[in-house]
Amino acid sequence: MSDTLIAPEVGTAEGSAPPKRLFIKTYGCQMNVYDSERMADVLRPLGYATTDQVEAADFVILNTCHIREKAAEKIYSELGKMREIRERKIARGESRMTIAVAGCVAQAEGEEIMRRAPAVDIVVGPQAYHQLPELLTRTARSRGERIGADFAPSEKFDAMPVVRGVKGYAAFLTVQEGCDKFCSFCVVPYTRGAEWSRPVVDVLAEARGLADQGVREVTLLGQNVNAYDGEGADGNVWTLATLVRALAEIPGLDRIRYTTSHPNDMSEDLIEAHAEVEALMPYLHLPVQAGSDRILRLMNRKHGRQKYIDLIGRIREARPGIALAGDMIVGFPGETDRDFEDTLDLVRQVNYAACFSFMYSPRPGTPASTMPGQVPGEVMKGRLTALQALLTGQQTAFNQGQAGRTLNVMFDRKGRHPGQAVGRSPYLQSVHVDGADHLLGQIVPVRIEQGSQNSLKGTIVGS
Ligand code: SAH
Ligand code: SF4
Ligand code: F3S
Numbered sequence: 001m002s003d004t005l006i007a008p009e010v011g012t013a014e015g016s017a018p019p020k021r022l023f024i025k026t027y028g029c030q031m032n033v034y035d036s037e038r039m040a041d042v043l044r045p046l047g048y049a050t051t052d053q054v055e056a057a058d059f060v061i062l063n064t065c066h067i068r069e070k071a072a073e074k075i076y077s078e079l080g081k082m083r084e085i086r087e088r089k090i091a092r093g094e095s096r097m098t099i100a101v102a103g104c105v106a107q108a109e110g111e112e113i114m115r116r117a118p119a120v121d122i123v124v125g126p127q128a129y130h131q132l133p134e135l136l137t138r139t140a141r142s143r144g145e146r147i148g149a150d151f152a153p154s155e156k157f158d159a160m161p162v163v164r165g166v167k168g169y170a171a172f173l174t175v176q177e178g179c180d181k182f183c184s185f186c187v188v189p190y191t192r193g194a195e196w197s198r199p200v201v202d203v204l205a206e207a208r209g210l211a212d213q214g215v216r217e218v219t220l221l222g223q224n225v226n227a228y229d230g231e232g233a234d235g236n237v238w239t240l241a242t243l244v245r246a247l248a249e250i251p252g253l254d255r256i257r258y259t260t261s262h263p264n265d266m267s268e269d270l271i272e273a274h275a276e277v278e279a280l281m282p283y284l285h286l287p288v289q290a291g292s293d294r295i296l297r298l299m300n301r302k303h304g305r306q307k308y309i310d311l312i313g314r315i316r317e318a319r320p321g322i323a324l325a326g327d328m329i330v331g332f333p334g335e336t337d338r339d340f341e342d343t344l345d346l347v348r349q350v351n352y353a354a355c356f357s358f359m360y361s362p363r364p365g366t367p368a369s370t371m372p373g374q375v376p377g378e379v380m381k382g383r384l385t386a387l388q389a390l391l392t393g394q395q396t397a398f399n400q401g402q403a404g405r406t407l408n409v410m411f412d413r414k415g416r417h418p419g420q421a422v423g424r425s426p427y428l429q430s431v432h433v434d435g436a437d438h439l440l441g442q443i444v445p446v447r448i449e450q451g452s453q454n455s456l457k458g459t460i461v462g463s
Pocket of ligand 1: 068179187223287289327328358359362
């Protein structure tokens with residue numbers, strides 16, 4: 001959930017005109033990271049090359065997140081900074097920088113953005129990124145239009161360039177958009193719309209394209225990715241498990257992951273795929289949000305704690321040693337100390353390898369925001385601290401438990417020290433190895449020497 005700066009490449013503009021510079025700042029989930037890459041793809045034919053220097057940019061896009069209040073408010077202060085940068089540039093005699101707001105804040109608060117931040121030229125919702133070239137042209141003529149909140153996701157994907165400008169060996173691939181679950185605290189069903197799965201042929205074509213460009217690990221994305229029900233070439237509906245099996249056949253694609261999943265959509269065939277498909281990595285992000293049945297009901301999660309615990313048991317039976325990850329919310333309206341104890345107890349039973357935890361944030365328009373019993377900030381803070389202490393302990397223990405094992409590591413970037421490379425273990429841990437920078441893009445057995453809270457250290461087997 002950290003902010004990510006996307007700077008895939010510089011200097012791909014065609015012809016002799018100097019390239020125009022595109023700066024994209026990405027907030028929120030991996031689906032936004034994917035969308036930012038795709039926006040760069042859409043704009044590349046117009047002569048835009050990405051830059052990580054905002055001062056150099058002709059076009060700035062903030063790809064925003066609306067999930068918690070802080071995430072949304074950040075955008076307004078960021079827009080203030082962008083406006084100052086633009087004024088400095090104009091004072092230097094440079095061309096006027098265009099500013100766009102994309103993503104879930106654009107979808108949820110488009111009108112408000114225009115009112116509160118008049119410097120914004122374009123507001124574009126998540127299903128309309130293929131319209132960016134047209135929006136840019138129109139912006140040059142008339143400023144201040146809000147466009148593109150109401151398109152169907154199918155149009156977005158159909159209109160995007162087939163070839164992606166990926167860099168590196170691990171890539172995201174969105175296979176599903178939207179959410180029909182309506183958890184009572186969550187804005188996603190409102191910002192991303194109804195669940196929709198991309199057709200299988202499109203997904204396979206994009207995956208083959210990625211493999212051709214050297215990608216070895218692909219993470220399938222969707223707000224509820226395990227509810228995937230795309231149309232197959234045979235006209236039948238494919239499940240995520242069927243899709244994973246087909247992707248595993250693509251030469252070069254050695255590793256497959258998917259995120260995020262809902263417990264109620266964790267079907268038997270998907271659990272079986274974890275047992276049988278070697279390329280499907282032993283890591284699963286399966287959020288539960290709370291450990292109290294009463295709170296789960298108020299959250300409209302449509303499952304209880306025991307169902308989740310049993311499910312975890314079945315998954316662990318199918319793939320022993322699988323790393324389990326999750327998300328937790330503390331301070332949901334009405335949450336008592338007793339309910340919170342149930343959350344701690346569930347966390348102890350599951351024993352997560354990694355888990356995100358958040359203080360409940362009331363979101364306008366969601367049912368929970370007007371529920372009685374809103375929990376005071378101080379109480380939430382105390383609970384979050386206690387929960388995070390427990391989760392940090394579990395994560396550290398999981399990582400330390402890898403010491404002495406040999407894990408296959410896919411090296412995907414250089415480390416901070418000369419000669420060092422950093423890769424990913426099957427469990428999605430970062431692994432630092434000295435003298436390995438010649439191994440980028442390769443999957444190599446590494447003997448793990450040490451595990452700490454956030455990463456592992458090891459040596460190449462045989463070196
Ligand atoms: N589709 C994913 C989650 C998307 S949002 C899923 O169902 O697992 C990512 C996480 O943000 C959620 O899992 C939840 O833990 C957290 N979150 C969502 N809405 C929130 C809110 N109003 N306040 C605090 N955390 C929230
Ligand atoms: Fe939000 Fe719930 Fe949908 Fe996840 S499943 S995106 S938490 S509504
Ligand atoms: Fe945020 Fe939208 Fe993702 S609200 S978490 S960017 S779907």
